[in-house]
Amino acid sequence: MRELSYREALNEALVQAMDADPDVILIGEDIGTYGGAFGVTRGLLDRFGTGRVIDTPISEAGITGACVGAAISGLRPVGDMQFSDFITLGMEQLVLQGARMRTMFAGQVKVPLVMRLPGGAGTGAAAQHSGSYENWFVHVPGLKVVMPASAYDAKGLLLAAIDDDNPVIFCEHKLLYNTRGHVPEEAYREPLGVSRVWRRGRDLTLVATSMMVALALEAADQLAGEGIDVEVIDPRTLRPLDETPIVESVIRTGRLLVVHEAVETGGFGGEVVARVVASEAFDYLDAPPLRLAGKDVPVPQSEVLEAAAIPQFRDIVRDARKLARNEV
Amino acid sequence: MPAPLWLPRFDPAHEQSRILRWLVAEGDVVLAGDPLCEVETDKVNMELEAPASGLMGPQRFPEGVTVPVVTAIAWVLLEGEQGAQLPPWPRGGDPEPIVGQEPVATSEPAPMPANASGDAVISVARAGSRVRATPAARHLARVRRVDLESLRGTGPLGRVQAIDVEQAGQLAEASNASVVLETSVDMSPLLALQDMWPEEELPLDRSALLAFACTQALLRNPALNAWKLGGRYVPQDKILPGLVAPCGDGHSVAVLETADSLSLRALLKAWPKMPRGEAPWSIGGASADRESFRICDLGERGPDRVAARTGPAAVASLGAGRTVWRHLSHDDGPAELRPAMALTLTIADGPGAPSEIQGARFLEDLVVMLENPLKLLLQGGRDAHRDGQ
């Protein structure tokens, strides 16, 4: 089976999208010769030229606005935020313009853009280069939010995001770029708004996103040895959220643990828990639904502090075990 | 957490206020938004409103004292918090009153006085059971008709988990038939009476007679007429026999709401109105799950013996088989072949359930009554029975 890294999978998706459709263009800082801060756009300048791989000044509001303006003009821009944190400089253009425009103008425009946000901690980059902001965008009607956890999904979801006629926030994780997995060669699409059940289990439903999916699967393996059978679900698209598999799973297991790297307060875990509690799964909950998420602190630089701020493998095992054993 | 009553900063220049008047006493029940205290500001006198519903707790300052803004000046105790340890006063330690007397409460808040009735319980409306249980446990308990309050939870702080309900359900099923007593009634006196029964009279139905006899026997043996309440069987004053009638492939249970005050004649009069194979029905409107004792008489076309289930909350049931010829002996005499009806008493297990001896006494009383139908016929309802005592 053909294996690619998450980075290579994204690169291949961009190549295939740009080959298939001349309206697909890339806009961002250092995406040309440099190949993008994390190498995702490597080689694309040579292949597609400066007209379609557009290196910009350090102007995040400008980049975001250019993406929105190009999108309403019929192009399919893919913006590169270099670091997810920098989208804060483009929030007005993204949220007040890009996300709102279609409704404000009663459907007169489509805004088919993708904004790639390389995010997440674990690199010692500290508080301004380690953030996970996905839930900021989940809160914005008009945006879609995608968070691939594997190389396979990275390619399939990016191709689907580029096809989509709406602004899609594409949250990548820096620590995933080097992870490898099976990636078919053809230009396949993974539909937005469909969860992936990575593993079936009877005792506990573990919902995880992005980087946390791999840790959750590892934790599930360890817990299986203790007789705890964990189901692992990756929503993949946070908005729109495909909650049905989660609700169905909780009906079977009676226990829910949501794990994500972004800070807990106001985070996506709260949304998942609220939907489950308000669903028919309520009557089957046999323990309080738990969130395991980033601590409410800006991500610190030191390795020990960073590890304390972000959910770790052992934290997932601990919380899942406690839930399964009725200790919470 | 008890809710602190703050003296807020009403405007940027507001620094302190004098407490003019407490509008409620400690221990009074207050509702969120009720005015609790009148304070003085530069401009006008303001009322401070209750931050939550509950009991007015300790007031820290007497009237006339001036306190700085953003000071907690009293607590409102929420439901269940009376007598509980109060958290320390917010905003670290005690603010010095600026003018006036010593504060009444310092580090130790005043103990909660009981209210006028001596009953300090606050009643704030709350739906559902107070048992600590998971939604799954509650759901399962509803479906399986298990009383949550009777269970001991194995979860944290005794929380009832789904598995607790499941195990209790299995236990209940296993124990449902834990005591089964059986006896036979010599039916010849009843059959003789029925033979000579005038046609113009109300028909002397065997099931009606059985229901009446059971009611009378239960009045004498109240331990058999018990409901499960709070985890144990509690004998009930009111006798509510549930009468099983076939209904499709299952059965319906009709509850005789007024059984213990009916005479046999009254019962016989009502009897033809009893449903046969129809929807649940009751005289007096009690629902089927209120039955205190179940009677399952499947009649002369039924099986020889019937060991019936008990009702959902009732402790015992009586099953009646068809009349068959059996060798019976009376008063240690030789056995004779007699028309006989098998009566089977099933007693559920559990705290407060009657003993085998109590069950046997009940059966004995029942047999005596059924074998003397004429005497039964002359008896009235409960009052007559009491008169007879």
Added chain:
Amino acid sequence: MQNAARESLPQCQALKVLGPAGLKASLASMLLIRAFEERVDQLYLAGRTRGTLHLSIGQEATNVGALHALRAGDRFFSHHRGHGHALAWTDDPRRAMADILGKSGGFCEGFGGTMHMADVKSGFLGGNGIVAGGLPLSTGVGLAIQLRAEDAVCLVLFGDGAANEGALHEALNMASIWQLPVIYICENNSYAMSTPVNRSINVETISSRATAYGFPGFTIDGNDFLEVFDCVHAAASRARKGGGPTLVEALTYRIKGHSRSDRQAYRSREEVRRWQEPDRDPLLRLEATLLHAGIVDEEELSAMRLRASDRVDDAVAWAEAAPAPDPSGLLDHVYA
């Protein structure tokens, strides 16, 4: 007659491009905007509109001069004070009034209202409630035009307040380095809400900022229709030939308050009256020019004024009769 007009008009592009009929149409458009805005003001005072309003009265020459210098296929972004732009471009007071009254049948079906009129198919890419919000967007439109080698330009209108937003800097710089066909029109109406321009900018002109980005900037009389038209037309021609962006600062004056809640404590009545004199009011000035040139006569002018007023009457009646938006469609446009 036409020859006489040419002689008395300055040697301007406007006459060459628009012709006498076109000039009359532009004047009619300015008259319509004035009549429309005065009526909207009254509707507001009568409590018949929701939310606030930003009126274009006094800025009609910039509104119409800039937009009538464009042609079919061109695009533009408006701003929060955009009624005049919507009317100058679409000449459709019914739809504009329906938007202002929150009715169905307008540009944005009750979703946008006064600040978010748009007619995307015709190139009107919408008003904007965020100061300088349209500037970064115009970069993307300019990129699309350039990438597809279209014969078109993108114009973006903004106020003097927007000149001090960071987004303007990013947009102007990007347009310059990529030589995008974007024309920036700053409607300098002297006040950013209550703050006079001279207290928020420490240079003589806003247009001088273009120098810093490496493209031309002009400061013009924004109340002179002909000057606005000519300047924008020239900028558009340059952009179409790949000459890159232009910044045009049109000096004008907002006769009404910033919005309807403005008590205007920051300026005197005398100052406002001064801008309503015949030598400054944009309508009176264009009327005088066209009268002098013999392109219109007094009688025709009266008829044009009456017609503007009638069209506004009709727009109000039409919009008031229009149905309210159907709440069942609330979520219809959130996603494509």
